[in-house]
Amino acid sequence: MRNLLDFLKTYHHWFIFILLEIISGVLLFQYNSYHGSVWLSSSNVVVGKIYEWESALLAYTTYGKANEELTLRNYYLERQNDQLRRLYQEAIKDTSALERQELAFLSQFNPIPAKVVDNSVSKPDNLMTIDKGRVDGVETDMGVACGNGVVGVVSLVSDHYAVVVPVLNAGASSISCAIRNTGYFGYLHWYGEDPAVAYVEDVPRHAKFKIGDWVVTSGFSSIFPSGVLVGKIEQAYNSRDGLSYKLKVRLSTDFSCLRDVCVISDKSIAERAALLQAARDSINVINRE
Amino acid sequence: METVNRIIMFVTLLLAQVLILNHIHLFQIATPLLYVYFVVTFSMDTPKWVVLTSSFGLGLLIDIFANTAGMAAGCMTLIAMLQPYLLQFLAPRDAGENMQASAASLGFGKFAFLCSTLVLLYSILFFALESFSFFDWQMWSLRALGSALLTLLMILAIESVRSK
Numbered sequence: 001m002r003n004l005l006d007f008l009k010t011y012h013h014w015f016i017f018i019l020l021e022i023i024s025g026v027l028l029f030q031y032n033s034y035h036g037s038v039w040l041s042s043s044n045v046v047v048g049k050i051y052e053w054e055s056a057l058l059a060y061t062t063y064g065k066a067n068e069e070l071t072l073r074n075y076y077l078e079r080q081n082d083q084l085r086r087l088y089q090e091a092i093k094d095t096s097a098l099e100r101q102e103l104a105f106l107s108q109f110n111p112i113p114a115k116v117v118d119n120s121v122s123k124p125d126n127l128m129t130i131d132k133g134r135v136d137g138v139e140t141d142m143g144v145a146c147g148n149g150v151v152g153v154v155s156l157v158s159d160h161y162a163v164v165v166p167v168l169n170a171g172a173s174s175i176s177c178a179i180r181n182t183g184y185f186g187y188l189h190w191y192g193e194d195p196a197v198a199y200v201e202d203v204p205r206h207a208k209f210k211i212g213d214w215v216v217t218s219g220f221s222s223i224f225p226s227g228v229l230v231g232k233i234e235q236a237y238n239s240r241d242g243l244s245y246k247l248k249v250r251l252s253t254d255f256s257c258l259r260d261v262c263v264i265s266d267k268s269i270a271e272r273a274a275l276l277q278a279a280r281d282s283i284n285v286i287n288r289e
Numbered sequence: 290m291e292t293v294n295r296i297i298m299f300v301t302l303l304l305a306q307v308l309i310l311n312h313i314h315l316f317q318i319a320t321p322l323l324y325v326y327f328v329v330t331f332s333m334d335t336p337k338w339v340v341l342t343s344s345f346g347l348g349l350l351i352d353i354f355a356n357t358a359g360m361a362a363g364c365m366t367l368i369a370m371l372q373p374y375l376l377q378f379l380a381p382r383d384a385g386e387n388m389q390a391s392a393a394s395l396g397f398g399k400f401a402f403l404c405s406t407l408v409l410l411y412s413i414l415f416f417a418l419e420s421f422s423f424f425d426w427q428m429w430s431l432r433a434l435g436s437a438l439l440t441l442l443m444i445l446a447i448e449s450v451r452s453k
Contacts, residue, residue: 013338016337016338016341016342017341017366020341020342020345020362020363020366021363021367023359023362024345024349025359026359027349027352027358027362028358028359028363028418050308050354054308123419124419124420127356192428
């Protein structure tokens with residue numbers, strides 16, 4: 001017994017060492033999946049608050065550029081909207097119907113404006129923290145977009161903060177997108193390094209597109225509505241197996257100076273997700289029988 | 290007094306790392322990992338369990354800020370295990386029990402050796418864990434060596450100011 005106590009006394013630090021390494025290992029392999037613990041991530045209250053202060057302090061350095069971009073885009077959209085409205089009016093010759101439809105369409109969307117409090121673009125698996133959480137209506141698997149295009153998907157929510165997996169996450173991000181006007185779709189992936197370039201994979205061989213065409217979200221997933229801007233096609237390659245195209249896309253979102261984003265909570269999307277789930281369940285039931 | 294100093298150092302290094310240094314990516318590659326300095330400078334008479342648990346704690350806090358649960362904590366614990374042995378090996382024979390690990394007490398050469406061993410080991414391990422699911426050995430070695438070099442430069446710069 002005495003020997004045992006002596007042994008423990010002399011070598012106790014080795015046991016502590018092994019214990020701590022085991023804890024680290026468990027954390028590394030359990031919680032690093034993106035649906036891990038809220039407490040051990042930057043969506044916890046204290047860490048979120050500190051990052052919020054920091055970003056409030058640094059916000060002024062990037063507001064100028066972001067504002068300029070948004071103003072331009074706003075102007076462009078306004079012109080487009082004006083033109084479309086005129087064309088539509090000429091086509092149906094009924095103004096009150098138009099307004100009714102517009103209201104119905106807009107009430108579907110309920111964007112939650114949020115600020116990015118922590119962000120990175122240089123790692124292979126980047127994550128982003130925003131300052132809105134469950135209390136503000138944010139839930140996991142909601143889409144996040146900014147004025148210039150798609151940003152990412154919410155993966156972890158605490159009461160006041162949320163962690164977003166942005167497009168710039170090589171391991172976990174995969175957003176369904178389509179070529180505007182033609183509807184051929186594929187999946188958006190990013191492979192690290194340049195934060196302005198990503199790739200759309202699995203575009204069918206018979207798809208028609210031109211270099212310079214816009215890529216937008218497809219609306220097939222239950223995360224983004226269709227038509228949120230992704231980027232411009234810069235180059236097209238054959239995929240490795242030769243069965244599809246791989247498109248190099250210049251992202252329209254500038255991730256390196258992102259401050260204001262909005263979380264998209266769309267009632268119709270939730271409805272569609274529920275419907276899809278119901279369909280899956282009934283198929284499972286049939287299979288089991 | 291010593292304890293208070295260590296606690297101040299702990300907090301300063303933590304805040305410096307998460308608010309400033311983690312945003313630095315020199316040439317898109319090197320990130321200074323200054324918090325390793327905390328492990329390097331434990332004095333000889335610090336109980337080993339204190340070295341281990343406080344290093345683990347600092348690592349874990351940095352992990353929480355950077356969303357990398359377990360990565361820094363594991364690596365910090367490992368080098369915290371090695372530090373007392375390395376320091377004992379490098380200490381001059383007539384050194385007192387409570388010798389500080391600093392350039393002033395060890396001599397600049399030996400201190401640089403202590404730092405570079407720990408920093409290099411740390412950054413190799415840390416970036417290996419980071420690229421676990423995304424292995425690209427060129428990028429990995431560049432990031433590890435670049436960051437180690439940058440960290441080492443910072444530590445030695447701070448130490449040369451402190452030892453005067």
